[in-house]
Amino acid sequence: MTPLTSDLGRTADGYLARSLSSERRRTTWADDRVDDALWKDLAQHGWFAALLPEEHLGLGLGLADVLEVFTALGHHLLPGPFLEHMLLLPELAGRCPELGSLSELINGDRRMSWWDPTACAPTRPVPRLTDDNRLVGRLEGLRFAQDCDDVLVVGALTGGEPAVVLVSPPATRPDSMTGPRDGVSKMGSLDIDAPALTLLTGTAASTFAEDALALARVSATFELSGIVNWMVDSSVGYAKVREQFGAPIGTFQVVSHMLADCAVRDIALRNTCLALSEDARHSDISRERAMAAKAYAASTARLVAETTLQVHGGVGFTQEHPLHMYFKRALALYAWCGDPDRLAIAVGRHRFTTTAPGNPKD
Amino acid sequence: MESDPVELLDFRVEARQWLAAHRFSLPTELSARFARLSAWQRELYDAGYVGIAWPIEHGGRGLTQLHQLALFEELAVAQLPPPAALVGLEVLGPSLLKFGSPAQRERFLRPLLRGDEIWCQGFSEPGAGSDLAALATRARFSGDDLVVSGQKIWTSWAQFSQWCAVLVRTDPTAAPHKGISCVAVELSTPGVTVRPITQLTGEEEFSEVFFDEVRVPRSNLIGSPGDGWKIAMDMLANERGSFAVRRRAEVAGLFERALDELTDGADLDDTASARVGRATIALQVMEAQARRTADRLGQGAGPSPLDSVDKLVVTELEQEVLGCVMDLLGPTALQPGARPRGLDADVWAREYLYSRAGTIYGGTSQIQRNIVAQRLLDLPRG
Numbered sequence: 220m221t222p223l224t225s226d227l228g229r230t231a232d233g234y235l236a237r238s239l240s241s242e243r244r245r246t247t248w249a250d251d252r253v254d255d256a257l258w259k260d261l262a263q264h265g266w267f268a269a270l271l272p273e274e275h276l277g278l279g280l281g282l283a284d285v286l287e288v289f290t291a292l293g294h295h296l297l298p299g300p301f302l303e304h305m306l307l308l309p310e311l312a313g314r315c316p317e318l319g320s321l322s323e324l325i326n327g328d329r330r331m332s333w334w335d336p337t338a339c340a341p342t343r344p345v346p347r348l349t350d351d352n353r354l355v356g357r358l359e360g361l362r363f364a365q366d367c368d369d370v371l372v373v374g375a376l377t378g379g380e381p382a383v384v385l386v387s388p389p390a391t392r393p394d395s396m397t398g399p400r401d402g403v404s405k406m407g408s409l410d411i412d413a414p415a416l417t418l419l420t421g422t423a424a425s426t427f428a429e430d431a432l433a434l435a436r437v438s439a440t441f442e443l444s445g446i447v448n449w450m451v452d453s454s455v456g457y458a459k460v461r462e463q464f465g466a467p468i469g470t471f472q473v474v475s476h477m478l479a480d481c482a483v484r485d486i487a488l489r490n491t492c493l494a495l496s497e498d499a500r501h502s503d504i505s506r507e508r509a510m511a512a513k514a515y516a517a518s519t520a521r522l523v524a525e526t527t528l529q530v531h532g533g534v535g536f537t538q539e540h541p542l543h544m545y546f547k548r549a550l551a552l553y554a555w556c557g558d559p560d561r562l563a564i565a566v567g568r569h570r571f572t573t574t575a576p577g578n579p580k581d
Numbered sequence: 582m583e584s585d586p587v588e589l590l591d592f593r594v595e596a597r598q599w600l601a602a603h604r605f606s607l608p609t610e611l612s613a614r615f616a617r618l619s620a621w622q623r624e625l626y627d628a629g630y631v632g633i634a635w636p637i638e639h640g641g642r643g644l645t646q647l648h649q650l651a652l653f654e655e656l657a658v659a660q661l662p663p664p665a666a667l668v669g670l671e672v673l674g675p676s677l678l679k680f681g682s683p684a685q686r687e688r689f690l691r692p693l694l695r696g697d698e699i700w701c702q703g704f705s706e707p708g709a710g711s712d713l714a715a716l717a718t719r720a721r722f723s724g725d726d727l728v729v730s731g732q733k734i735w736t737s738w739a740q741f742s743q744w745c746a747v748l749v750r751t752d753p754t755a756a757p758h759k760g761i762s763c764v765a766v767e768l769s770t771p772g773v774t775v776r777p778i779t780q781l782t783g784e785e786e787f788s789e790v791f792f793d794e795v796r797v798p799r800s801n802l803i804g805s806p807g808d809g810w811k812i813a814m815d816m817l818a819n820e821r822g823s824f825a826v827r828r829r830a831e832v833a834g835l836f837e838r839a840l841d842e843l844t845d846g847a848d849l850d851d852t853a854s855a856r857v858g859r860a861t862i863a864l865q866v867m868e869a870q871a872r873r874t875a876d877r878l879g880q881g882a883g884p885s886p887l888d889s890v891d892k893l894v895v896t897e898l899e900q901e902v903l904g905c906v907m908d909l910l911g912p913t914a915l916q917p918g919a920r921p922r923g924l925d926a927d928v929w930a931r932e933y934l935y936s937r938a939g940t941i942y943g944g945t946s947q948i949q950r951n952i953v954a955q956r957l958l959d960l961p962r963g
Binding site for chain 2: 458466470472476487493508512514562565567570571
């Protein structure tokens with residue numbers, strides 16, 4: 220693994236390397252559930268407190284300090300609503316005073332999943348907020364649908380009026396609400412009809428929705444970087460030991476060049492992450508930069524996944540080898556919060572409208 | 582960049598103000614263009630903007646490589662060209678500083694910096710491109726001279742240069758890498774013929790240089806006999822080192838101009854937006870890469886396989902960006918007389934075509950991949 224530069228990133232990587240054996244990783248993936256024991260352990264270690272303001276008993280750290288945790292999560296392939304608890308809840312706590320009373324959510328005793336209709340299923344109908352503050356409808360493409368105690372729903376919920384609400388799905392949910400156990404997307408769907416706590420409305424809600432999407436894209440960039448790094452390490456390692464025609468397959472230029480291309484993309488993506496951390500530390504990560512970074516990360520991950528499979532040959536195409544999990548996770552992140560093609564269009568539109576002389580540039 | 586330390590930022594601001602007050606446009610005809618670039622170098626030198634990181638005793642300013650990189654970026658932002666003697670300044674000069682004798686440093690460095698003498702690089706040959714160690718230009722010792730015979734190719738700006746650093750084979754019995762030396766040849770010496778080559782883009786940026794029994798003083802040997810390969814690798818590393826930062830800044834500047842000139846204020850459709858978006862993303866990736874290159878150079882890191890990573894990233898993404906510019910030309914590309922969109926307008930089509938050379942010059946992308954595979958990934962050699 221390429222050395223991480225931040226303390227928290229290194230700590231996370233070390234912790235996951237010790238705690239998440241390949242067998243535990245495999246069963247967590249196959250069961251498609253959040254590893255409860257690990258989740259509680261991480262909460263106790265203060266992972267969810269890193270960005271929380273001090274008045275919420277947090278460490279008051281900055282975004283730049285925690286982003287590499289997502290690289291470690293990608294490298295070790297640990298699923299869980301880390302985006303929600305490490306990045307979104309602190310962001311919300313700063314804008315929403317009443318959230319402070321929901322300490323079980325803040326400290327990870329209850330798990331929250333984030334649902335934004337634009338992240339997964341932009342053409343599906345959004346649920347509606349009734350006059351008596353119930354959220355009614357269907358949440359298509361919900362992360363950790365089986366494992367979340369609460370859902371943070373953002374979007375235009377009441378006849379176009381933006382809102383951010385918190386709902387609690389029923390404790391027992393039918394098994395059929397998620398996809399097949401060894402699915403690719405790991406997304407479920409949920410029919411909801413429950414009381415909703417309105418946290419933000421109007422401009423505050425739409426601003427939060429945009430910021431949350433940007434944070435999701437940035438966290439995905441770092442997670443994809445960890446996934447890519449794992450895949451490059453796996454392929455290069457394999458090419459050194461797998462022998463055919465009397466030599467390791469990495470000897471053959473056609474293979475070594477494929478691996479060189481992947482290594483170059485791995486480094487460039489890592490440098491993109493470092494630049495984002497620097498920007499987070501010195502100023503801000505703009506929404507357009509978040510889109511651009513995520514687009515690059517997703518296209519890189521797909522290219523590297525396809526090449527990694529090619530280099531591994533037949534054994535890579537089985538579930539005997541962990542590659543299939545990384546490939547599928549890369550595909551899910553590829554499509555989540557905008558695929559590279561749609562993000563490129565948005566980045567291009569924005570670039571074009573700011574390109575006239577005298578206009579501010581990125 | 583926001584993260585520049587204060588004194589680097591001060592330098593950048595000073596440079597930006599000076600450059601803004603010294604704008605000019607380059608003539609298109611090659612001789613006139615080169616003459617203007619030489620005069621520009623003298624102006625830059627007099628203002629303290631040439632050899633920024635060179636030692637003061639040799640005419641430099643004694644600052645850091647980061648200052649030099651900042652100047653390249655400011656030149657690109659101001660849409661002004663780098664000095665004429667870029668090869669001498671960035672590639673040959675630093676190696677002369679390292680390997681040249683005191684007498685050679687005294688004789689050559691200051692005129693090189695000022696632009697009074699222009700240098701070119703005599704490396705590749707028709708039979709020795711990617712396989713540089715196969716070079717065949719011979720130099721035999723004869724009294725106090727070396728006698729050089731052979732042919733070099735792809736020698737940039739040879740027709741405007743006074744000196745050439747030539748890689749020659751002084752010991753044909755030694756292993757290929759070991760029998761090579763580096764010698765400074767004055768191009769006005771009898772027996773030297775320079776023949777410019779017309780590039781795909783229509784310019785004559787490089788030449789063939791023929792050496793027919795050219796007598797060169799032995800004191801023009803740079804380093805010792807047999808040092809040629811070591812010196813050549815040092816020069817190639819110099820070339821790659823600042824290239825990533827400089828070229829990224831140039832490509833970013835080109836793309837700004839292209840968007841201004843080619844988008845006409847009309848709305849872009851999805852296809853064009855996606856293309857512009859991918860080019861924008863490519864530029865951001867190049868910028869992130871350049872930050873780490875600047876870090877390494879600023880810390881005085883020597884040549885490494887990461888230089889090859891840089892070249893691959895920058896040249897392949899440059900092709901993405903200029904490819905986008907090519908696509909923005911649209912159907913009017915074929916309209917006779919169309920400027921700047923026309924294929925024959927010698928503007929944007931030329932920049933796109935030039936970008937295709939990026940993956941060839943300075944070590945092809947295939948060679949760079951070999952270096953990454955063998956020296957970074959430690960894959961076994963065939």
